[in-house]
Amino acid sequence: xxxxxxxxxxxxxxxxxxxxxxxxxxxxxxxxxxxxxxxxxxxxxxxxxxxxxxxxxxxxxxxxxxxxxxxxxxxxxxxx
Amino acid sequence: xxxxxxxxxxxxxxxxxxxxxxxxxxxxxxxxxxxxxxxxxxxxxxxxxxxxxxxxxxxxxxxxxxxxxxxxxxxxxxxxxxxxxxxxxxxxxxxxxxxxxxxxxxxxxxxxxxxxxxxxxxxxxxxxxxxxxxxxxxxxxxxxxxxxxxxxxxxxxxxxxxxxxxxxxxxxxxxxxxxxxxxxxxxxxxxxxxxxxxxxxxxxxxxxxxxxxxxxxxxx
Numbered sequence: 659x660x661x662x663x664x665x666x667x668x669x670x671x672x673x674x675x676x677x678x679x680x681x682x683x684x685x686x687x688x689x690x691x692x693x694x695x696x697x698x699x700x701x702x703x704x705x706x707x708x709x710x711x712x713x714x715x716x717x718x719x720x721x722x723x724x725x726x727x728x729x730x731x732x733x734x735x736x737x738x
Numbered sequence: 739x740x741x742x743x744x745x746x747x748x749x750x751x752x753x754x755x756x757x758x759x760x761x762x763x764x765x766x767x768x769x770x771x772x773x774x775x776x777x778x779x780x781x782x783x784x785x786x787x788x789x790x791x792x793x794x795x796x797x798x799x800x801x802x803x804x805x806x807x808x809x810x811x812x813x814x815x816x817x818x819x820x821x822x823x824x825x826x827x828x829x830x831x832x833x834x835x836x837x838x839x840x841x842x843x844x845x846x847x848x849x850x851x852x853x854x855x856x857x858x859x860x861x862x863x864x865x866x867x868x869x870x871x872x873x874x875x876x877x878x879x880x881x882x883x884x885x886x887x888x889x890x891x892x893x894x895x896x897x898x899x900x901x902x903x904x905x906x907x908x909x910x911x912x913x914x915x916x917x918x919x920x921x922x923x924x925x926x927x928x929x930x931x932x933x934x935x936x937x938x939x940x941x942x943x944x945x946x947x948x949x950x951x952x953x954x955x956x957x958x
Contacts, residue, residue, distance in 0.1 A: 672886075672911065723799065728839045
Protein backbone atom coordinates (compact mmCIF):
# COMPACT_ATOMS: atom_id res chain seq x y z
CA UNK A 659 0.00 0.00 0.00
CA UNK A 660 1.33 3.41 -0.93
CA UNK A 661 0.93 6.41 1.27
CA UNK A 662 1.97 10.01 1.12
CA UNK A 663 2.66 12.31 4.06
CA UNK A 664 2.82 15.99 3.22
CA UNK A 665 4.42 18.35 5.70
CA UNK A 666 3.88 22.08 5.35
CA UNK A 667 4.80 25.09 7.43
CA UNK A 668 2.05 26.53 9.58
CA UNK A 669 0.61 29.87 8.57
CA UNK A 670 2.62 32.75 9.92
CA UNK A 671 5.88 30.78 10.28
CA UNK A 672 8.66 32.60 8.47
CA UNK A 673 9.90 30.59 5.47
CA UNK A 674 13.15 32.14 4.24
CA UNK A 675 13.71 29.27 1.77
CA UNK A 676 10.28 29.81 0.23
CA UNK A 677 11.06 33.53 -0.05
CA UNK A 678 14.37 32.80 -1.81
CA UNK A 679 12.62 30.44 -4.25
CA UNK A 680 9.96 33.07 -4.87
CA UNK A 681 12.70 35.56 -5.73
CA UNK A 682 14.44 33.10 -8.06
CA UNK A 683 11.20 32.36 -9.91
CA UNK A 684 10.79 36.09 -10.38
CA UNK A 685 14.34 36.27 -11.77
CA UNK A 686 13.41 33.60 -14.31
CA UNK A 687 10.61 35.82 -15.53
CA UNK A 688 7.65 34.02 -13.96
CA UNK A 689 5.25 36.82 -13.16
CA UNK A 690 2.25 36.87 -10.92
CA UNK A 691 3.53 34.75 -8.03
CA UNK A 692 1.91 35.91 -4.81
CA UNK A 693 4.02 33.68 -2.54
CA UNK A 694 5.92 30.38 -2.28
CA UNK A 695 5.96 28.15 0.80
CA UNK A 696 8.33 25.18 0.84
CA UNK A 697 7.29 21.85 2.35
CA UNK A 698 8.20 18.17 2.33
CA UNK A 699 6.64 15.07 0.84
CA UNK A 700 7.28 11.55 2.15
CA UNK A 701 6.23 8.62 -0.06
CA UNK A 702 5.95 5.61 2.19
CA UNK A 703 5.14 2.04 1.25
CA UNK A 704 3.31 0.19 3.98
CA UNK A 705 3.07 -3.57 4.24
CA UNK A 706 -0.38 -5.19 4.49
CA UNK A 707 -3.68 -3.83 3.21
CA UNK A 708 -5.49 -2.47 6.24
CA UNK A 709 -5.84 1.15 5.17
CA UNK A 710 -7.37 2.27 8.46
CA UNK A 711 -4.56 0.82 10.54
CA UNK A 712 -1.92 2.15 8.16
CA UNK A 713 -3.40 5.62 8.31
CA UNK A 714 -3.41 5.60 12.11
CA UNK A 715 0.24 4.45 12.16
CA UNK A 716 1.24 7.09 9.63
CA UNK A 717 -0.50 9.80 11.65
CA UNK A 718 1.59 8.72 14.64
CA UNK A 719 4.79 8.71 12.54
CA UNK A 720 4.03 12.19 11.26
CA UNK A 721 3.31 13.54 14.73
CA UNK A 722 6.35 11.94 16.34
CA UNK A 723 9.03 12.40 13.67
CA UNK A 724 8.13 13.52 10.16
CA UNK A 725 6.74 16.87 11.26
CA UNK A 726 7.71 19.21 14.07
CA UNK A 727 4.27 20.33 15.15
CA UNK A 728 5.64 23.52 16.69
CA UNK A 729 6.01 24.90 13.18
CA UNK A 730 4.57 22.33 10.78
CA UNK A 731 1.25 20.75 9.80
CA UNK A 732 0.95 17.34 8.20
CA UNK A 733 -1.51 15.48 6.01
CA UNK A 734 -1.64 11.70 5.54
CA UNK A 735 -3.13 10.12 2.42
CA UNK A 736 -3.37 6.54 1.25
CA UNK A 737 -2.67 6.86 -2.46
CA UNK A 738 -3.00 3.28 -3.69
CA UNK B 739 32.66 15.86 39.69
CA UNK B 740 31.78 13.71 36.71
CA UNK B 741 30.53 14.76 33.34
CA UNK B 742 29.56 13.09 30.09
CA UNK B 743 29.75 14.36 26.52
CA UNK B 744 27.30 12.64 24.19
CA UNK B 745 28.46 11.92 20.65
CA UNK B 746 26.22 11.28 17.64
CA UNK B 747 27.27 10.43 14.09
CA UNK B 748 28.08 13.88 12.69
CA UNK B 749 28.88 15.59 16.00
CA UNK B 750 32.05 17.62 15.47
CA UNK B 751 32.46 19.92 18.48
CA UNK B 752 32.85 17.21 21.09
CA UNK B 753 36.64 17.58 21.20
CA UNK B 754 36.43 21.30 21.98
CA UNK B 755 33.83 20.55 24.64
CA UNK B 756 35.88 17.76 26.22
CA UNK B 757 39.00 19.95 26.22
CA UNK B 758 37.13 22.86 27.81
CA UNK B 759 35.58 20.75 30.57
CA UNK B 760 38.86 18.97 31.29
CA UNK B 761 40.80 22.22 31.40
CA UNK B 762 38.35 23.88 33.76
CA UNK B 763 37.44 20.95 36.02
CA UNK B 764 40.64 18.92 35.88
CA UNK B 765 38.54 15.85 35.09
CA UNK B 766 38.14 14.36 31.65
CA UNK B 767 34.47 13.82 30.75
CA UNK B 768 33.22 10.37 29.79
CA UNK B 769 32.29 10.08 26.14
CA UNK B 770 28.90 8.46 25.57
CA UNK B 771 27.84 7.03 22.21
CA UNK B 772 24.38 7.75 20.80
CA UNK B 773 23.30 4.12 20.65
CA UNK B 774 23.87 3.53 24.36
CA UNK B 775 20.75 3.02 26.44
CA UNK B 776 22.23 4.09 29.74
CA UNK B 777 24.38 6.92 31.01
CA UNK B 778 27.12 6.57 33.58
CA UNK B 779 26.27 8.38 36.80
CA UNK B 780 27.35 11.94 36.13
CA UNK B 781 26.58 15.43 37.40
CA UNK B 782 26.67 17.18 34.04
CA UNK B 783 25.60 15.91 30.60
CA UNK B 784 26.68 17.88 27.53
CA UNK B 785 25.39 17.54 23.99
CA UNK B 786 27.97 19.27 21.79
CA UNK B 787 27.67 20.94 18.41
CA UNK B 788 27.98 19.51 14.94
CA UNK B 789 25.73 18.15 12.27
CA UNK B 790 24.24 14.99 13.73
CA UNK B 791 22.88 12.80 10.92
CA UNK B 792 23.82 15.47 8.42
CA UNK B 793 20.89 17.62 9.60
CA UNK B 794 18.61 15.21 7.71
CA UNK B 795 14.87 15.87 8.07
CA UNK B 796 15.43 18.78 10.48
CA UNK B 797 18.51 19.74 12.49
CA UNK B 798 18.64 17.45 15.51
CA UNK B 799 15.49 15.54 14.56
CA UNK B 800 17.04 12.10 14.11
CA UNK B 801 19.44 12.39 17.04
CA UNK B 802 16.55 13.41 19.29
CA UNK B 803 14.92 9.99 18.75
CA UNK B 804 18.05 7.96 19.58
CA UNK B 805 18.11 5.59 22.57
CA UNK B 806 20.47 7.76 24.61
CA UNK B 807 17.99 10.63 24.58
CA UNK B 808 15.52 8.69 26.71
CA UNK B 809 18.27 8.22 29.29
CA UNK B 810 19.12 11.94 29.13
CA UNK B 811 15.44 12.82 29.61
CA UNK B 812 15.32 10.59 32.71
CA UNK B 813 18.45 12.21 34.17
CA UNK B 814 17.17 15.71 33.39
CA UNK B 815 13.93 14.87 35.17
CA UNK B 816 16.00 13.87 38.23
CA UNK B 817 17.62 17.30 38.17
CA UNK B 818 20.98 16.44 36.58
CA UNK B 819 22.43 19.43 34.69
CA UNK B 820 22.17 19.17 30.89
CA UNK B 821 23.87 21.59 28.51
CA UNK B 822 23.19 21.57 24.76
CA UNK B 823 25.28 23.81 22.54
CA UNK B 824 24.44 24.56 18.90
CA UNK B 825 23.34 21.20 17.44
CA UNK B 826 22.92 20.15 21.07
CA UNK B 827 20.32 22.92 21.53
CA UNK B 828 18.55 21.79 18.35
CA UNK B 829 18.51 18.20 19.63
CA UNK B 830 17.13 19.23 23.05
CA UNK B 831 14.29 21.12 21.34
CA UNK B 832 13.51 18.25 18.98
CA UNK B 833 13.52 15.85 21.93
CA UNK B 834 11.07 18.06 23.82
CA UNK B 835 13.44 18.74 26.72
CA UNK B 836 13.25 22.41 25.77
CA UNK B 837 10.31 24.15 24.06
CA UNK B 838 10.35 25.64 20.57
CA UNK B 839 12.44 24.88 17.53
CA UNK B 840 15.46 26.20 15.63
CA UNK B 841 14.78 27.03 12.00
CA UNK B 842 16.92 28.11 9.07
CA UNK B 843 18.64 31.46 9.68
CA UNK B 844 16.44 34.28 8.42
CA UNK B 845 19.20 35.42 6.06
CA UNK B 846 19.63 31.82 4.79
CA UNK B 847 23.40 32.02 5.22
CA UNK B 848 25.54 29.90 7.52
CA UNK B 849 26.90 32.31 10.12
CA UNK B 850 30.37 31.80 11.56
CA UNK B 851 31.52 34.79 13.57
CA UNK B 852 31.76 36.28 17.01
CA UNK B 853 28.66 37.84 18.51
CA UNK B 854 27.75 39.62 21.73
CA UNK B 855 25.29 38.07 24.16
CA UNK B 856 23.46 39.69 27.03
CA UNK B 857 23.10 37.55 30.14
CA UNK B 858 19.38 37.76 30.91
CA UNK B 859 19.20 35.73 34.09
CA UNK B 860 21.69 34.64 36.69
CA UNK B 861 19.20 32.30 38.33
CA UNK B 862 20.66 29.06 37.03
CA UNK B 863 23.65 26.88 37.70
CA UNK B 864 24.95 27.81 34.25
CA UNK B 865 24.63 31.58 34.43
CA UNK B 866 25.21 32.49 38.09
CA UNK B 867 28.87 33.23 37.38
CA UNK B 868 27.84 36.26 35.33
CA UNK B 869 26.01 39.39 36.35
CA UNK B 870 22.53 40.15 35.04
CA UNK B 871 22.74 42.34 31.95
CA UNK B 872 26.43 41.56 31.44
CA UNK B 873 27.44 41.53 27.79
CA UNK B 874 29.79 38.70 26.83
CA UNK B 875 31.48 37.67 23.61
CA UNK B 876 30.83 34.27 22.07
CA UNK B 877 31.46 32.60 18.74
CA UNK B 878 28.51 31.28 16.72
CA UNK B 879 28.66 28.80 13.83
CA UNK B 880 25.27 27.68 12.57
CA UNK B 881 22.87 27.57 9.67
CA UNK B 882 19.76 26.79 11.73
CA UNK B 883 19.82 29.11 14.72
CA UNK B 884 16.57 30.95 14.20
CA UNK B 885 14.65 30.20 17.40
CA UNK B 886 10.87 30.01 17.10
CA UNK B 887 8.16 29.34 19.64
CA UNK B 888 4.47 30.13 19.75
CA UNK B 889 3.27 33.23 21.61
CA UNK B 890 2.15 31.29 24.66
CA UNK B 891 5.54 29.54 25.02
CA UNK B 892 7.37 32.80 24.52
CA UNK B 893 5.28 34.46 27.22
CA UNK B 894 6.02 31.59 29.61
CA UNK B 895 9.76 31.78 28.88
CA UNK B 896 9.71 35.49 29.67
CA UNK B 897 7.40 35.27 32.69
CA UNK B 898 9.40 32.42 34.23
CA UNK B 899 12.76 34.14 33.63
CA UNK B 900 13.93 31.27 31.44
CA UNK B 901 15.69 33.24 28.71
CA UNK B 902 19.36 32.77 29.57
CA UNK B 903 20.99 34.77 26.78
CA UNK B 904 19.85 37.23 24.13
CA UNK B 905 21.82 38.42 21.10
CA UNK B 906 22.79 42.07 21.35
CA UNK B 907 22.72 42.25 17.55
CA UNK B 908 20.49 39.39 16.32
CA UNK B 909 22.38 37.49 13.59
CA UNK B 910 19.79 34.85 12.63
CA UNK B 911 16.28 36.23 13.06
CA UNK B 912 15.58 34.45 16.35
CA UNK B 913 12.31 35.53 17.89
CA UNK B 914 12.81 38.01 20.75
CA UNK B 915 16.61 37.85 20.06
CA UNK B 916 16.78 34.55 21.94
CA UNK B 917 20.20 32.85 21.98
CA UNK B 918 19.67 30.41 24.87
CA UNK B 919 16.86 29.15 27.10
CA UNK B 920 16.40 27.17 30.29
CA UNK B 921 14.02 24.32 31.07
CA UNK B 922 11.19 24.69 33.55
CA UNK B 923 13.36 23.23 36.33
CA UNK B 924 16.29 25.42 35.14
CA UNK B 925 18.70 22.47 34.98
CA UNK B 926 18.66 22.18 31.17
CA UNK B 927 20.28 24.96 29.12
CA UNK B 928 20.24 25.10 25.33
CA UNK B 929 22.17 27.79 23.47
CA UNK B 930 23.33 28.34 19.90
CA UNK B 931 26.64 30.16 20.68
CA UNK B 932 29.77 28.23 21.66
CA UNK B 933 31.01 29.21 25.14
CA UNK B 934 33.48 26.29 25.02
CA UNK B 935 35.45 28.16 22.40
CA UNK B 936 36.28 31.13 24.58
CA UNK B 937 37.80 29.71 27.75
CA UNK B 938 41.51 30.51 27.64
CA UNK B 939 43.71 33.37 26.42
CA UNK B 940 44.76 31.33 23.39
CA UNK B 941 41.11 31.42 22.23
CA UNK B 942 41.24 35.21 22.38
CA UNK B 943 39.07 35.55 25.46
CA UNK B 944 37.65 34.02 28.61
CA UNK B 945 33.99 34.97 28.30
CA UNK B 946 32.76 31.37 28.15
CA UNK B 947 34.66 30.31 31.21
CA UNK B 948 32.24 31.50 33.93
CA UNK B 949 29.50 29.31 32.44
CA UNK B 950 31.56 26.16 32.87
CA UNK B 951 33.03 27.24 36.19
CA UNK B 952 29.53 27.82 37.57
CA UNK B 953 28.10 24.59 36.16
CA UNK B 954 31.03 22.54 37.38
CA UNK B 955 31.07 24.24 40.78
CA UNK B 956 27.36 23.59 41.24
CA UNK B 957 27.85 19.87 40.89
CA UNK B 958 31.26 19.55 42.59
